[in-house]
Amino acid sequence: MKTKRSVSQARALWAEFRQVRFGVLGLVMLALFVLIVLFQPVLLSKADAANRWRDMTYWLDNPRYALPVWVNWFTGRDYAVSKIIPASSVVDSTSGSLRMQTMEFPYEFKAGRPPSDFMFKVGVTGRVSLAMEIVRPDGRTVTYNKSTTSEGSQILRISVAQNMMDRVFAMASSAEDPAIAASRNPRQIDSIAALFGKAQPGILSTPEVLNGTYTLRLQAALASPTAKIDSAELVIAGGVQGLLGTDGSKRDLWSGLIAGTKWALIIGLLTSFISVAVGVLYGVAAGYFGGWVDSLMNRIFEIFVSIPLLPILIVMSAVFKPSIWIMIIMMCIFFWVGPVKTVRSIALQIKETSYIEAAHGLGASHWRILFRHMVPQLIPYSFASMALAVPGAIVFEASISLIGLGDATVVTWGQILFDAFSSGAVLQGIWWWVIPPGLAMAALGMTFAFIGFAMDTILNPRLKTR
């Protein structure tokens, strides 16, 4: 009977909620965020992106500062897309006691701009000598040799941009105007651009792209009996990658954003809910009881307001291991003061109304007056301040992360943003690092603001006509 009643009440509430358009919009947005959290594994570009966000080695294959892929669709600038190319052919042979393995990795280059790196990634065990040869469409080649010995398996990354500058320079110089070639040195040129440039004067200074098939030939000499090639692939780090590009540490920002959604919701909701609930109850109690209770509660409130939060947090982080949960607790301990003053003044007003007096006259207990009469009046305000506290909490977590007190085991939007700021992304115009997390915060804040205002419209009967 009782459940039936509450079900019908909930249904009525929903029927009314549906009438408020921006409230529905808020709900849709919230549902989207929740869906993102639920489908996080599917949405991430790499399986461990959420857990290994701060592990730089995890992201080494990515280009640095790559634009989002969709930039190509709008600008017509035609950046090379990131690609991982497996061996097209593997040939085993022996040359005396030496086992040899030959592999070929063809890369079809068709873009207006060269990729940001051309990288050979190989996993080896034992003593191995690698002889690499890059054959350009025009037949020119760049070679590079490397020998390595290791007990177990290791992964080698041989990148044109980092390891083959001299060889590329040598290759390109032969085509360049000798005067210019003589005035340059391998450190001054863009070796990737040169590798993918037309063999003509200007290849060192103003290279034009040469489209066609670039083939990496690898000849591996397996010198020890146990030596073997575990894996081998050609990694083309493009100029664009992923839905939101990459940051200065080569991380895929889309994955970061997706992984951060969960924490944004947890931090925002938990902190704002707990702190607003505590603050509202505190404010109502102070306003309602008045007198010395009010004075005492006000003093306590003032102490909390005047304590600077940051030093406390620094001390706390020295005592505890920085953890997101400790941070949420700390934020609640200091954030609850937010609504107190306003709530107290609203409570003072409500207290003077004659329906509170009437309730007194009927013999209602303090408890009843507080929770039946006063707190419900504050629900709209609570929703509004919760909605406003959500972005606040997210940003605060971000600033804590900035001073190195963030929880390194999780990804948050704030951390992404502050990474961006600390590497000067704004000054460098790396908008795709700054705007998406900012927009996400704004969207989440708006979501709660919409829901808050919609609840206000519904729960405040004076705005209703019938």
Next chain:
Amino acid sequence: MEKERILEISDLELHYFTHKGVVKAVDAITFDVRRGETLGVVGESGCGKTTMGTALLNMPTPPGRIVGGRILMDGQDILKLSENEIRRRVRWESISMVFQGAMNCLTPVYTIEKQMRETLQQHRQMERQEARERMKNYLNLVGLSDDVLRRYPHELSGGMKQRVVIATALFLEPKVIICDEPTTALDVVVQAQIINLLKDLKEQVGVSFIFITHDLSIEAEVSDRILVMYAGRIVELGTNEQIYGPQGPAHPYTQRLLAATPRLHEEVEALAFIPGTPPDLIDPPPGCRFHPRCSVVMERCAHDDVPLREIEPDHMVACWRCFDE
């Protein structure tokens, strides 16, 4: 002894355009105001009496709009004047208004002198000294001493503040002053004093008043003629004697309203009352708007719109019953 008509209102219509529909707050109202008289306007809350007051100054509160009619003053239609001209020649110059609760709207941080001068300077260029003399004159006229000028509103009692407001309304020597519930928030004794003041002013200054109130007994004390409004329309307009005299008012609504007004010196067993509530002005009942609550309703009341007709000199009624004889 027909007195000069200084304000003639005909077919005045003011509608509020709300999202629920058009509220016909003032619906085709015709009457006049004569020199040196007090015209009382009575009716229950929501009958359109205050709305009509603001319409006379052509300043309806949004979403209200005057949609028809004429307000003739000195043969000129106020409603045809530009906003600028109205401000310059009509508002406060010819017609001023004492708004309901105006005494509580005095700016707390200004002295009375400053508040009054502000109104004055909006309209007339005047030397400071001359303005002060004028203010003193009018304050004295309403029974306040000169030193009130230096006071702040919180230092004055409710009655004194109401006098200040009335003095401000008198200031530019208008022909008509509209008083909207000027005594409602005041205690009986102060109320009586303000009533005496208005009577006195009528005699001394010769200004006409439109006195809006919900209280029939106050109208009996102050008004020469009484206009009874119901649901946006005039139901009866008659002299004090015609309404309050021994033969009583003609319209059933006025009769019932009067019967519902308690009398001090009369022992009554049970007061009469009017059952039901005033109609919704978005969709008023057809015919006579009072017919659903009327106890002497006839068949034609329910569908024939009832006109306001003169049944004896100076006595207009809108009731089919009264026309039938």
Next chain:
Amino acid sequence: MSEPILVAENLTKWFPVKRNLGQVLRHERTWVRAVDGVSFSVEKGEIFGLVGESGCGKTTTGKLIMKLLDITDGTLKLQGEDVTHIAGPALAQHRRHVQMIFQDPYASMNPRFTIENVLMEPLEIHKVGKDRAERDVWVREILDEVKLSPPEEFLVRYPHMLSGGQRQRAATARTLMLNPSLIVADEPVSMIDLSTRAEILAMMKQLQREMGLTYIYITHDLSTARYFTDRLAVMYLGKIIEMGKAGTIIDKALHPYTKALIGAVCEPISGKVNQIKDVPIKGEIPAATNIPTGCRFHPRCLYSVPDCWQEEEPTLDDIGGGHLVACRRHGEIERLGNAARTSEASLGLRRTA
């Protein structure tokens, strides 16, 4: 005469005024003497009126009876029991017996409550009725009683969806839920339209007769007081200055203040337009922090003589027939009529009035 249901003796409420530093150092204390020694008794089944201007202490007296404020001094007895300083369960009991109707019915109901919530509240607070079904039946009965029918239609409405008259009916219904013995009605009709005012008063009167209720009717409006009450007490600056049968007080008032009040009332009678009303009073009501010595009305009285401010404050004396008046000169004033007005008072009064 039946036994009194409520007896107030020397009921007093002083509010402390916030002091500035100088006053604290000088150990000065000022008080707002809102209710300054009020004594009266209310019989079972009668309607007792408290009238006076704003600030005379009538509402404070009502709240003292309701025990919404602490009593500074004096005693209050309800049905023979001393309730002056009760607390806890006794206070809860008191609140079942004494109910209040507030001036603004809209403000007195939580805007978030439906009428059903409003009416259920007293039952829930005092845990009356064994279950929801039983309470439901009572709520419907009471709604019928105050003529808000059909109940189903009103139960689900919020206060703002009712008209003024309906709201006051609902507020009255709430006070009846606990079957009280005394109802304090503070200006119950002052915010209601004239056409329905009489209807509400008639309903209240009918309920009083049917249910044997006792009302204390607090008002500034002498006209409704005369119609509604059996006995009247006129208050001025925290004290009752005249008390007696409603008709007697209004038709044969003795105290100059009561006379002034009555003179000031407007009546719907023709032929008064061209007369200036005679309101025999001067000046304005003084602050309750600074009550005049002697008779507290003397600075405004047109009949005051030095005795009035030099001697003790006059007591509320019975002059026969249950008519009590607190005026030293009431006899003389009656005999001499207007001639008794002091010369100072009769000068140029019309303008200063």
